[in-house]
Amino acid sequence: MWILVIIAGIFEVGWATGLKYASTPFEWTLTVIGIIISFTLLVRAATVLPTSTVYAIFVALGTVGTVFVDIVLFDAPFNIWMLFFIVLLLAGVLGLKLVTGDKKVERMDEA
Template sequence: MNTNWIKVFVAAFFEVFWVIGLKHASDIWTWTGTVICIIISFYLMIMAGRKLPVGTVYAVFVGMGTAGTVLSEIILFGESFVVSKMLLILLLLVGVIGLKLVTKDKAQEGADS
């Protein structure tokens, strides 16, 4: 796997934490953690976007972040489990994975020419 895609996945992981932080932060420490997660998340996404197609990077970032945030809310904060919501998230993830699979990296495009 390309290290740039790993950056996108790690960025999405940190996105989950900053989204949760925006909702639940209540003191200077939780707000500081939220800001740090925002910085790490966007830095990694921007670095990956320099080598990968930006539209695909953003779609993967948002799709994985959305799925992670919804699952975190269910697991950590007692949000109700709704089958239709889970099916729609699964559909979102299938679309994101499909988009990643059909998108060539810039390095691959140069090698194919």
């Protein structure tokens, strides 16, 4: 199920970039499709995995990916502090993943 979170994060990078740079109806359509796919995969993963961890990883992937895309494709400025805080963000998400584990969430209808 973690692969769904990773794919959802990749689509998040796409739609977050689209929110800033889309300018044609086609680009906006791709952005909306990206939002739908991203959140569909996120919800699907969160039904099995710990929701808080899934969401934290999703947001971290989207944040780091969007910063990377802005720097590489759109010449956004980059400095050492950005790198520091990205590493800090990733360390926090990794720590959260390590302490929450992969326990299956008990659903209300199964209780």
